[in-house]
Amino acid sequence: MTLRIGIDVGGTHTDAVLLDGERVRTSVKAATTADIESGVIDALQRLLAADRFDAQNVRAVMIGTTQFTNAVVERRELTPSAIVRIALPTGRLVPPKVDWPGDLAAALGDHVFMIHGGRLYDGRPLAPARDDEADAVIDAIAARELTCVAVASVFAPADAEPEHAFAERLQQRLPHVRVVRSCEFGRIGLLERENAALLNAALLPFADRVIDGFERALAARGLDCPLYISQNDGTLMDTAAARRFPALTFASGPTNSLRGAGLLTGERHAVVVDIGGTTSDIGVLRDGFPRESNLGVAIAGVRTSFRMPDILTLGIGGGSLVGAEGGRIGPRSVGHRLLQTGRAFGGDTLTATDLAIAAGHLDLGDRHRLADLPSATVRRGLATIAARIDEAVDRMRSSREPVTVILVGGGTALLSEPLSSAARTLRPEHAAVANAIGAAHAEVGAEAERIVPVAERAIALDELERQARQRVAAAGARKDLIRINDVDETAVSYMAVPTVRLRVKAVGPLDLEALAHG
Amino acid sequence: MAEAFERLQKIQAEDVADLCLGSVFLATGGGGDPYVNQLLTEAALRSHGPVALVAASALPDAAWVLPLGEVGAPTVSLEQLPVGDEPLVALARYESATGRRVTHLIPFEVGGANSVLPLVAAAARGLPVVDGDGMGRALPEAQMMTFAIAGVPPTPAVAVDYLGNTVTFDTANVDDYERQVRHLAIAMGGMIFTAEHGMVGAHARGCVVPDTLSFAVGLGRLLRQRRGPAKDLLPELEALFASSSYGILRHLYTGKVVDIDRRVQGGFDIGEATLAPLRGPGEPLTIAIRNEYLLASCNDRVLASVPDLIVVVDSETATPINAERLAYGQRVSVLGIGCPGHYRSEPALRVVGPRCFGFDCDYVPIEDLPAGPG
Structure with missing residues (x-):
């Protein structure tokens, strides 16, 4: 018996599923709590109550969470953090955070530093590093009592020495300060890499609180198996990595719901509509995997280098406010206060969930409290929801042909009318916990990247492949099933010496047997 | 629109x-x-x-x-x-x-x-x-x-x-x-x-x-406001280009990238992308690259060549894809667009025609070429 538990900690709900191999044994829903931990404990308690399994038999727990994305979107739990860019004299008029939304930039404090140094494309120094500049920045970080710092230097993916040198100098003087280096976020693209490193730095203390909470919750329910956290691309990282790289979870929510929808239906090509409490996320499954965006993906208005699914988000969810007698739904939502403020629950706010209850599509709360609701409002409200989702599905589908639509998430009852864009609409069993199922089926993955002269390409590819495989194995993948799933090669054009950027990604399913013994 | x-x-x-x-x-x-x-x-x-x-x-x-x-x-x-x-x-x-x-x-x-x-x-x-x-x-x-x-x-x-x-x-x-x-x-x-x-x-x-700056603003606005399947946007793109000095825009191919062979030579990205139909049999399309997309052909039958424009867009969003971001597995649509008249003269073709990029063929305007594979 290889039991494992998948948990999705969303903004409103904490869902948990128990899987035996590929089979869903039990699924439960609990409310997300402000401290996160007690919501996870509650979900695990419900799972135990419903299934009575032996905690000793659980080989792994996988958690997907939107907590870090929500923290950035809602500008909360962010620690004031410094960004040190090593690139002067370049970039002087394009400083860090230049294109950030003002309130998010302010949430991290005005701690932007630029110093000389970095590399050119050919490896030569862009400018000589100046110790006096570095020391002045370190003085300022000490004086402002900052504890989190991101450092980014030009061409760090090719040569990160300037970032390492600064980090070392900083930590010699201020050992308690945590430093995030942009080279840890891989890709070419200074602004995007710098943004990722800075958001990550600002989330470090929150990441410790969240992961501590997860670990305490597991311990409280007698689970002493390994804990993994979902990343953007559907792979997993261990908790040590999650404490260091919370930003790598930013798109894990949509990724898990897309993968979960695919696993629940067996569909390999479909549009997935995930209706939650505040928003509906519409994404596309292609060949069984989330369709990724070809453009740089913005998180809360900040461009990052992360590979993420192509998602269209509508401000329609179970908690959405209903206005204009059903003509307007959302984008404002009562969120997790639905069970207190919704009309069917004794409150005085008309929500989208109230419409579904009044129409008889959902058996929740007290339908009699909605007796005075005009049926025209109910009809128009539900039609508004269907029309907007229909339009979004139409925008996301790959061709004009009607598509298979999979409805998942807690709010699927909001959509009762047929969609003109859909050839068929599937509402799989366990749809409400698709995210948790996606999390439980995630794989482990790792990347290796380098810029090399073309003459060294073959050797470098071998070495990168070996590196990526080693990293995946170290992360817990079954060695015999590790595969290289992406080799990316980009020429650095116009160069005197022909040069290419190589990136290799390896993935593999988690080795549950090894976990059992490990 | x-x-x-x-x-x-x-x-x-x-x-x-x-x-x-x-x-x-x-x-x-x-x-x-x-x-x-x-x-x-x-x-x-x-x-x-x-x-x-x-x-x-x-x-x-x-x-x-x-x-x-x-x-x-x-x-x-x-x-x-x-x-x-x-x-x-x-x-x-x-x-x-x-x-x-x-x-x-x-x-x-x-x-x-x-x-x-x-x-x-x-x-x-x-x-x-x-x-x-x-x-x-x-x-x-x-x-x-x-x-x-x-x-x-x-x-x-x-x-x-x-x-x-x-x-x-x-x-x-x-x-x-x-x-x-x-x-x-x-x-x-x-x-x-x-x-x-x-x-x-x-x-x-x-x-x-x-007029190309005004035109690019109008084109960008259309692509942003009507983000969606390339095929659906085609009539509007055709109309927009017909109203400009480019004149003609034509859909050449939709398929997936099945191979990218790219190397650096003489200071340029030189390479070839091969596209295959999304499903079923059919002729592949090859696009020769030298920094830009320069020549699109099906089994040696040229569908479009420099200085006419060859544009590759994400077939699902109509977002243009730069050559350096073209990757295995992407679903793309290929569009051919007539170049402005300035490039169609003899002296112009001597510096921007296919032979200037090493292709063994002369420029034939896109409107005189076959409209697609087979």
Whole structure:
């Protein structure tokens, strides 16, 4: 018996599923709590109550969470953090955070530093590093009592020495300060890499609180198996990595719901509509995997280098406010206060969930409290929801042909009318916990990247492949099933010496047997 | 949705994102990512106000029109930022080196990153920008600009690097100029800024590809507002291009990328992308790449070739994809677009025709070629 538990900690709900191999044994829903931990404990308690399994038999727990994305979107739990860019004299008029939304930039404090140094494309120094500049920045970080710092230097993916040198100098003087280096976020693209490193730095203390909470919750329910956290691309990282790289979870929510929808239906090509409490996320499954965006993906208005699914988000969810007698739904939502403020629950706010209850599509709360609701409002409200989702599905589908639509998430009852864009609409069993199922089926993955002269390409590819495989194995993948799933090669054009950027990604399913013994 | 594009009187900060998106489309795979230049331009227009656009046909005889832009490696510019004031510095150094007062600026190419750079200097100096460019697309080298083809001498020219070093050029011809400026870019971090091919208004009127900035804004707006399957957007794209000096836009192929063979040779990305039908059997399409998409063919039957435009878009969102971002497995649609008339003359085809890029064929206008595979 290889039991494992998948948990999705969303903004409103904490869902948990128990899987035996590929089979869903039990699924439960609990409310997300402000401290996160007690919501996870509650979900695990419900799972135990419903299934009575032996905690000793659980080989792994996988958690997907939107907590870090929500923290950035809602500008909360962010620690004031410094960004040190090593690139002067370049970039002087394009400083860090230049294109950030003002309130998010302010949430991290005005701690932007630029110093000389970095590399050119050919490896030569862009400018000589100046110790006096570095020391002045370190003085300022000490004086402002900052504890989190991101450092980014030009061409760090090719040569990160300037970032390492600064980090070392900083930590010699201020050992308690945590430093995030942009080279840890891989890709070419200074602004995007710098943004990722800075958001990550600002989330470090929150990441410790969240992961501590997860670990305490597991311990409280007698689970002493390994804990993994979902990343953007559907792979997993261990908790040590999650404490260091919370930003790598930013798109894990949509990724898990897309993968979960695919696993629940067996569909390999479909549009997935995930209706939650505040928003509906519409994404596309292609060949069984989330369709990724070809453009740089913005998180809360900040461009990052992360590979993420192509998602269209509508401000329609179970908690959405209903206005204009059903003509307007959302984008404002009562969120997790639905069970207190919704009309069917004794409150005085008309929500989208109230419409579904009044129409008889959902058996929740007290339908009699909605007796005075005009049926025209109910009809128009539900039609508004269907029309907007229909339009979004139409925008996301790959061709004009009607598509298979999979409805998942807690709010699927909001959509009762047929969609003109859909050839068929599937509402799989366990749809409400698709995210948790996606999390439980995630794989482990790792990347290796380098810029090399073309003459060294073959050797470098071998070495990168070996590196990526080693990293995946170290992360817990079954060695015999590790595969290289992406080799990316980009020429650095116009160069005197022909040069290419190589990136290799390896993935593999988690080795549950090894976990059992490990 | 408008079938014709609107000729703008000015460019405002709110237009810049659409201008950049439209420019990436017209860049035919090359030109580089315009995002950083977009930021610089938006900031300049916000602090100095909009920049006036002047139709090429309205240029006074005595105007001094200066093309301004960057020369170097698009991939490098993803990582190495400009200082930010290079367009202004290049303009100032050009004026002090030549003793001329510049009255109008113009981009080298309405392709990728270069289309917005003159706006940065124009905003700060209160100068108008000509609504047009020297290519109507992106192409890699200086002698391929319509200014050079019309006989405008490239020099005196100045180049500015990221350290603020200035080099002044005085060369006998544009080929020597291109070789020298390319090697300077290689020596100085892979990216430099130049001001070159200065000309009087009387001369510019005849060789500028007209209206391309307004057109790129309109195109970008359409792509943004109607993001969705390329096939659905096709009628509107066809109508938009029909209303312009490009004339014809034609769908060539939709398929998935099944192979990318890319290598670096002589300072260029040289390669070939192979596309196969999404499902079922059918002829593959190959696209030859030399920084830009240059030649599309099915089993040696050419469907479109340089200087006509070959554009690759994400078939699901109609978002243009740069050659450096083309990847295995992507679902793409390939569009062919007629080049502006400036490139269809004998002298022009001698520097921008297929043979200039090593292809063993002569240019046949896209409207005279087969419309698709089989």
